Amino acid sequence: MKNSWVNQAIAIIEADYQRSADTHLIKLDIPSLAGIDIYLKDESTHPTGSLKHRLARSLFLYALCNGWINERTSVIESSSGSTAVSEAYFARLLGLPFIAVMPRSTAKKKVQQIEFYGGRCHFVDHSSEIYAESERLATELDGHYMDQFTYAERATDWRGNNNIANSIFEQMAKEPHPIPQWIVMSPGTGGTSATIGRYIRYQQLETQLCVVDPENSVFFDYFTQGDSKITSTKGSKIEGIGRPRAEPSFIPGVIDHMEKIDDTASIATMYWLEQLIGRKAGPSTGTNLYGVLMLASKMHAEGRKGSLVTLLCDSGERYLDTYYNNEWIDSNIGDLQAYQKSLENLSQTGQLL
Ligand SMILES: *Cc1c(COP(=O)(O)O)cnc(C)c1O
Numbered sequence: 001m002k003n004s005w006v007n008q009a010i011a012i013i014e015a016d017y018q019r020s021a022d023t024h025l026i027k028l029d030i031p032s033l034a035g036i037d038i039y040l041k042d043e044s045t046h047p048t049g050s051l052k053h054r055l056a057r058s059l060f061l062y063a064l065c066n067g068w069i070n071e072r073t074s075v076i077e078s079s080s081g082s083t084a085v086s087e088a089y090f091a092r093l094l095g096l097p098f099i100a101v102m103p104r105s106t107a108k109k110k111v112q113q114i115e116f117y118g119g120r121c122h123f124v125d126h127s128s129e130i131y132a133e134s135e136r137l138a139t140e141l142d143g144h145y146m147d148q149f150t151y152a153e154r155a156t157d158w159r160g161n162n163n164i165a166n167s168i169f170e171q172m173a174k175e176p177h178p179i180p181q182w183i184v185m186s187p188g189t190g191g192t193s194a195t196i197g198r199y200i201r202y203q204q205l206e207t208q209l210c211v212v213d214p215e216n217s218v219f220f221d222y223f224t225q226g227d228s229k230i231t232s233t234k235g236s237k238i239e240g241i242g243r244p245r246a247e248p249s250f251i252p253g254v255i256d257h258m259e260k261i262d263d264t265a266s267i268a269t270m271y272w273l274e275q276l277i278g279r280k281a282g283p284s285t286g287t288n289l290y291g292v293l294m295l296a297s298k299m300h301a302e303g304r305k306g307s308l309v310t311l312l313c314d315s316g317e318r319y320l321d322t323y324y325n326n327e328w329i330d331s332n333i334g335d336l337q338a339y340q341k342s343l344e345n346l347s348q349t350g351q352l353l
Contacts, residue, residue, distance in 0.1 A: 005071040009064050009094050013057060016093060020047070022162075025171040026312065028276060032350040035305035036296050037177060040289070040312040041168055044281070048086040049113070050240075050314035054164060055156070055191060056086030059146050060094070062155035074099065074143030078130035080188065081110035082240055082314060083148050088119030099143075101134045103127045107239060109318040127235040128244045152191025153249040158198040165199035168309055177307035181299070184210045184291040184310040186241040186261075186284050187219050190250025192311070197254025208256040212291035214284075215263050217242030219250055223258045237263050237332060239323075240313060241284045265290045267323060268339035270316065272347075280316025283323045288313070290339075293346055300350040 023045050028038040046053030063069045074097040077087050084100030091098035098119040102111075103126065111121050124133050131149070138145035160166045165183075172178045183200070185193045197209045213220040216234040219242070221227070228246045236242025243250075270286030273279075288310040296308055322328045329336070342353040 006064055006067075006069075009069075010061065012093055013060055013064075013090065017057065022167055025168065025309075026277065027175075030276070030347070032347055033296055033300055034350075036299055036350075037175065037307040038292055038296060039172070039175075039180075039307065039309045040285070041164065041171075041309065042312045043164075044312055044315040046086075048089045049318070050082040050086065050282075051164070051192060051311060052082040052086040053089075055083060055148060055152055055189070056090050058155040058157075059087070059148060059151060060090045062151060063144060063146065068144050069096070071095075074141045075146055076101065076134050076138045076141070076143050077146045077148060078102075078134040079148065080127065080239055081106040084119065084121075085110055085113045085117070087146060088114045088117035091119065092117045097143075099137060099141075101130045101137065103130065103235065105235075107318050107322060128231070148191070149189050149243070149247040149249055151249070152189035153194040153251055156191055156195045158195045159202055160199070163195055163199065164192060164311075165196040168196075169203070169205070172307065172309070175307060177305065179205060179307075180207045180309045181304075181306035182208050182210050182292070182295050182308045184212060184288055184295070184308065186212045186214065186238075186287045186291075186313075187247075187250055188241045188243070188284075190219065190247050194249060194251040194254055197251065201254065209254060210257045210259065210291055210295060211255045212259050212261050212287050214238040214242040214261055214266060214287055216244070218244065218246055220258050220260045222246040222250070223252045223255060238266055238283045238287055239319070240282065241287060259291050259294060261287045261290050262339070264334050264336050265339045267329060267333050268336040268343055269293065270323065271336070272340070272343045274316070280324060281312050282314040282316055282319060284313045285311070293343070293352060297346060297350065297352040
C-alpha cells in the first residue's frame with residue numbers, strides 16, 4: 001500500500017484527537033464589572049498541558065501530509081518549552097526520535113516532561129540562538145526541523161474545523177453577549193492570534209482582536225512601525241510569549257489593536273486570577289488577562305456592556321519555582337505593588353488605576 005507508514009501515522013493522530021474532549025470556557029465573576037462578562041478558554045487541560053497541544057497536532061499532520069516526515073525521521077524543534085512538550089508527546093505516539101532546542105532558562109518542569117515523553121533537550125544560552133541551532137542539528141542528523149515559528153499560522157485550519165476560534169464562538173452561543181467585543185491574545189509564534197483574526201474576518205463577525213505583547217519583544221514595534229527586520233537583544237521574561245524577532249507566523253494585518261504590557265502587570269494579574277478562581281495559571285495568562293482588564297475598565301468607564309474572551313494558556317503548576325516564588329520574582333521581575341493596587345481598585349470600582 002502507498003505510503004502505509006504515513007497513512008498509519010495520520011490515523012494514529014486522528015484517533016488520538018477522536019478520544020480527546022474540547023477545553024472549557026471559564027466565566028469570571030467580577031461584580032464591579034456588572035454587564036461586562038470576561039471568559040477564559042482553559043487550554044491547560046489538554047493532555048500535554050497547554051494550547052501547544054493543538055499546534056503540535058497540526059504541525060505533525062502538516063509535515064506528514066507534505067511528505068516531510070517518514071518512519072526514520074528525527075524531529076527537531078526550536079521552542080521555549082511548551083511546544084516541545086506537546087511535540088514530544090506526538091513524536092512518541094508515532095515512535096519518532098525528538099529533540100527540543102531550548103533556552104537554558106526554560107522551566108525545569110517542561111524539561112522533565114519532554115524527557116518523560118522520550119524527547120531529548122538541547123540547550124542554548126540565548127533565545128535568539130534556537131533557530132540556527134535547530135537547522136544545524138536537522139542537517140547533521142538528516143532530520144526534519146518542524147519550525148513552529150514559520151509554520152504555526154499555515155498548519156492550523158483557520159476557516160473552522162473545530163479550531164480554537166470556532167470553539168470559542170460555539171461555547172459563547174448561550175451567553176448574554178454571545179459575540180465578544182474583544183478577543184485578547186499574546187503572541188509567541190503568533191499562530192493563535194492569526195487563526196482567531198482570520199476566523200473573525202471569514203465569519204464576518206463584529207469581534208475585534210487585541211494582541212498583547214510583553215517587554216523585550218518586537219511584535220508591538222513591528223505592528224506599530226511596520227519594520228519586519230526589527231530585533232531585540234534581550235529575551236522575553238514571560239515564558240511562552242514575546243520574541244526577539246518578528247516571527248513569520250505573526251500576521252499583523254488580522255489584528256485590530258495592540259498593547260504593550262509591563263511584566264510586573266502580567267505577574268500581578270496572574271496572582272489576582274488565582275485569588276478569583278482558586279487555580280494557578282502561567283504568566284502569559286496574566287498578560288492576556290491584564291489586556292482584557294484594560295479594555296473592560298475602559299468599557300466600564302464609557303458605560304458600555306459586552307463580553308471579552310482570552311486564553312488560559314497553561315497551568316502555573318509548571319512555574320512553582322519561578323513565577324510562584326517570591327524571591328525569584330523580586331530578582332527577575334520586580335515590585336508588583338503598583339499593579340496589585342490597580343487590580344484591587346478594579347475589583348472595588350471596575351476601574352484600573
Ligand atoms: C505559545 C504560547 C503562547 C502564544 O501562542 P502562539 O499561538 O504561539 O502565539 C502563549 N502562552 C503560552 C504558555 C504558550 O506556550
